[in-house]
Amino acid sequence: MRIAVIGLGLIGGSLLRALATAGHEVTGFDADPATRELARAAGHRILDSVAEAVDGSEVAAVAVPLPHLPQVLADLAGYSGLVTDVTSVKGPVRALAEQHGLRRFVGGHPMAGTAASGFIAADPELFRGCMWVLCVEPHGTDLDDWVTLARLFTTMGARVLPITAAEHDNAVAAISHVPHLLAAALTLLIEGNPLAAVLGAGSFRDGTRVAATRAELTAAMCGGNANAVVRELRTVLADLEAMCEDLETTDPVQALVPTLQQASRLRQGWPPTAGVAQQMVWPPVPNEKLLAAPAHALLELGRAGGWVTEVHEGELVTMRPETDRYSS
Template sequence: MDVAVIGLGLIGGSLLRALASAGHQVLGYDADPATRATARTAAARAPVGERWQIAGTVRDVVARAELVVIAVPLPAVAGVLDALADTGYTGLVTDVTSVKGPVRELVDRHLHGRYDGSGGQHTRLAGFVGGHPMAGRETSGFGAADPTLFTGCAWVLCLEPEVTSIGDWLELAALFTGLGARVVPAVAAEHDRAVAAVSHVPHLLAAATVAVTADDPLAGTLAAGSFRDGTRVAATRAELIAAMCGGNAAALGPALDAVLDALGQARVALTEDDPIDALRGWLGPPSAARRAWPPRPGAPVELPVRPDALLRLGRTGGWVTGVAADRRTVTSVTPVPPDPAG
């Protein structure tokens, strides 16, 4: 498959390398000339058969592409979509941004809502399927790119009823499961609520924990495993966290309120006559839930390709591991419920 990757940071660079390693024809582009130079140098040193090329413009990178992957932070997405629309590109488009509702709106305005010079709308619009690989790290830039980054990761592909082309969705599901990812079907709004809780709130909590201990030299010396593991993502570049969390403000606000309420309950427990006993009751359910994560996969099952069946799979925590050659079924896995007896 001919794939263009626009944006060569951690995710875009890793995808560029993973696709090249899998035998796809890959062309990359980044707005930063230094990043383009770094990627070209890395390509020259890559093993034969796993090399990629770097273009100098958006027009050049999409010229032969069957698929364009937008891998830039949310604030830069509109500009890339405008540049893509200016080329007249009509192939398939996906993205790897950590919020999906706002990107869908940007696509509608900046790509599908564009008009040609004669005053009429383009006769054929580019197809779009929103995506998000759950594979971020605190490191960034092309130098941090890893072609194995997506092995085993959950990769959300949005399936909006009566909007998303099931053929386009399956094309991407086949591509990304071929890289070893677990494809999770979801609608954009449900994705944004879920990542607010499991990704965006933890970024803010990590930053807050570091902020309240940064000026305490003794705390810095004593910090060990729990501090390291709980604050790892605070080392992510501030502008990337701000774009991710601010871009999902509508879903993140309620998720953060829920966590603050839970912490408020812990604060009240500390005022009890027996705070140890009070905290034990507060800590019990989350302790059990964390020990049961990650979910244990059940046996693979062939699932018919229907949007309702795929979305039901995602809502029950399941994922797709493969797409049949005839595109009529997918191989699906649903987690096994935890044993109540522990």
């Protein structure tokens, strides 16, 4: 398949390398000349503009930060191929794609990354085993295009999870965006406190890892999903306030135990254990449960935390968390 990757930072660069390793005909572009030279030196075909990079391609994968998306999507306005992205917020990207008249667009977000950034950190194995969201809008997603991308990403070792853009943004506010802000707040505790800094060990390291992410990337991610992030952040603040009140009781140890036990149980059960592989006929045979809409079959899977592991002619191989296996 002929694929163009626009933006060659950690995610885009890793995607470029993974696709090339898989044998696809890949071209790339990045707005930074130094990044283009790094990618060329690594043996990739890198062009000097978006238009040149996507010329003749079947798929364009956009891997630029949210603030740069309007210009890139404007450059793709006349593109006839399939467009996807890797941005960590999906609602605003979908709106931009509609605004620029992209005829074939499927929003995506691989839940992968490190605190490092730039093409120098790119890793063709970055997506192996990761959850890759591919958005399904019941009345706006071409399911043939969706399946094309699902096949592409599962062959790279990713697990493809179908969900709407709004549901994605609500979920990642809690499990990705708020943790970045919490990591930043924890890191600020060592400012001007060399004793605390030198005593920091495992819990500080694990709790603050993502604070090393480039500030501009975290700000764009959280700011682009502000409403959902504020809602989830207020929930966390309420929990922390309740813990403060527990610490102010006459027996703070006993007061804290119930909340900490609940958190411990949840964390010990994470990540969810995968169930057994199942086959989904594709496209599915209409029935009462699916309301005759194939998109609902995918959304029912994603809402249950399930994912696609393989794409074959006439069927999708799917998997669900163990706890959900008998609930559908």
